[in-house]
Amino acid sequence: MPEPTRPAADVPAEPPAGFPDGPALFRLDPRVAHLNHGSFGAVPVPVQEAQAALRAEVHADPDAFFIAVPDRLAAARARIAAHLGADPDGLAFISNATEGANLALDAVPLAGGDEILVTDHGYGTVVEAAARRAPVTTVALDPHLPDEDAVRETVLAALTSRTKVAVLDHVSSPTARIIASPRLLADLRERGVTTVVDGAHAPGMLADPLAGGADFWFGNLHKWGYAPSGSAILAVAPQHRHRIRALVPSWEDRHGFPRSVENRATADYTGWLAAPEGLDLIERLDAAKVRAHNSALAAYGAALLAELPGLTPLPHGDALAMRTLRLPAGVADTPDRARALRERIAAEEGIRVLVWPWPGGGGIRVCGQIYNRPEEYERLADVLPSYLSRA
Numbered sequence: 331m332p333e334p335t336r337p338a339a340d341v342p343a344e345p346p347a348g349f350p351d352g353p354a355l356f357r358l359d360p361r362v363a364h365l366n367h368g369s370f371g372a373v374p375v376p377v378q379e380a381q382a383a384l385r386a387e388v389h390a391d392p393d394a395f396f397i398a399v400p401d402r403l404a405a406a407r408a409r410i411a412a413h414l415g416a417d418p419d420g421l422a423f424i425s426n427a428t429e430g431a432n433l434a435l436d437a438v439p440l441a442g443g444d445e446i447l448v449t450d451h452g453y454g455t456v457v458e459a460a461a462r463r464a465p466v467t468t469v470a471l472d473p474h475l476p477d478e479d480a481v482r483e484t485v486l487a488a489l490t491s492r493t494k495v496a497v498l499d500h501v502s503s504p505t506a507r508i509i510a511s512p513r514l515l516a517d518l519r520e521r522g523v524t525t526v527v528d529g530a531h532a533p534g535m536l537a538d539p540l541a542g543g544a545d546f547w548f549g550n551l552h553k554w555g556y557a558p559s560g561s562a563i564l565a566v567a568p569q570h571r572h573r574i575r576a577l578v579p580s581w582e583d584r585h586g587f588p589r590s591v592e593n594r595a596t597a598d599y600t601g602w603l604a605a606p607e608g609l610d611l612i613e614r615l616d617a618a619k620v621r622a623h624n625s626a627l628a629a630y631g632a633a634l635l636a637e638l639p640g641l642t643p644l645p646h647g648d649a650l651a652m653r654t655l656r657l658p659a660g661v662a663d664t665p666d667r668a669r670a671l672r673e674r675i676a677a678e679e680g681i682r683v684l685v686w687p688w689p690g691g692g693g694i695r696v697c698g699q700i701y702n703r704p705e706e707y708e709r710l711a712d713v714l715p716s717y718l719s720r721a
């Protein structure tokens with residue numbers, strides 16, 4: 331492997347100050363350092379309370395609640411659209427990014443010989459959704475590629491005349507790289523390739539969460555958008571909307587997208603109805619301030635880890651609230667070893683952090699969120715060397 335590019339350190343001179351009242355907005359176990367917001371998010375108390383109030387409504391008068399659900403979902407969807415800068419007619423609530431990938435890929439007509447392009451940074455369930463529908467070409471993106479342009483060129487070089495669809499992360503999960511940049515999406519469009527963007531990490535983390543426009547885009551609201559678990563959004567460009575089919579057709583199926591996708595008969599809709607409260611809260615806290623704080627904290631954590639022997643920081647998109655580093659060769663090079671290391675650190679140190687597997691040696695990802703404090707990253711940096719030497 332070529333000598334990795336070591337990105338310029340972006341160490342804040344001082345540890346970032348705590349976000350005012352950040353921890354108090356959550357009910358997280360204070361004995362645990364939660365440095366893994368990117369995996370499952372966390373729900374702030376005001377959003378938990380909004381969902382609890384909705385659940386109380388269901389229990390008080392189920393008939394009234396369920397009859398009103400379609401109209402209330404339309405109103406909630408419009409609030410989400412305003413936050414994301416999206417066309418309100420082109421959005422549907424879905425449960426998670428995995429569902430979004432399956433809905434999107436079912437709506438692309440594929441003929442024999444067509445191929446789907448994915449990258450080796452793609453999320454497992456999303457890549458699987460592609461592989462179930464057509465042969466995939468997996469583009470290997472060296473995690474050390476210096477910038478978005480290098481990523482874009484590598485993806486474009488892998489296109490063949492058979493590439494019909496490209497499924498790309500906006501922000502990749504293990505490596506926290508921007509892959510679906512607006513420029514790459516425009517280049518793919520120009521070449522007639524249908525774009526499916528996995529924006530799982532975008533809402534609530536990025537100022538332009540829609541990546542400048544894709545044929546299909548899905549994003550989780552329950553990660554960085556402070557929404558209850560099971561809240562996500564699928565956005566579909568106008569020319570594809572008529573081909574979207576619910577995975578489980580229900581009462582509203584005849585109305586087509588988006589109602590066909592959102593109606594799940596008698597289900598728990600309270601998470602979706604409370605979801606706009608999460609994005610509203612970020613606005614009230616000052617979205618730019620939240621983004622800057624989270625990114626600075628993640629950068630601080632990564633800078634501390636970068637001081638440890640054998641760890642190499644990876645290039646990252648500006649302003650992301652996640653940073654990643656490669657671990658020494660041989661550590662976490664398989665999913666089992668990565669999981670074992672992650673669970674040992676959690677059980678023995680009370681630190682939740684993502685360790686990701688990669689051939690030759692995995693990596694570690696730290697996230698920044700308004701409930702985090704610099705001391706939590708300092709604790710991780712103190713204990714990690716002993717785990718690495720044992721691994």
Ligand SMILES: Cc1ncc(COP(=O)(O)O)c(C=O)c1O
Nearest residue numbers: 369426427428453502503528530
């Ligand atoms: C980039 C990416 N895509 C998809 C997913 C899957 O999300 P979900 O569990 O909501 O389907 C994740 C989850 O961490 C992710 O990081």
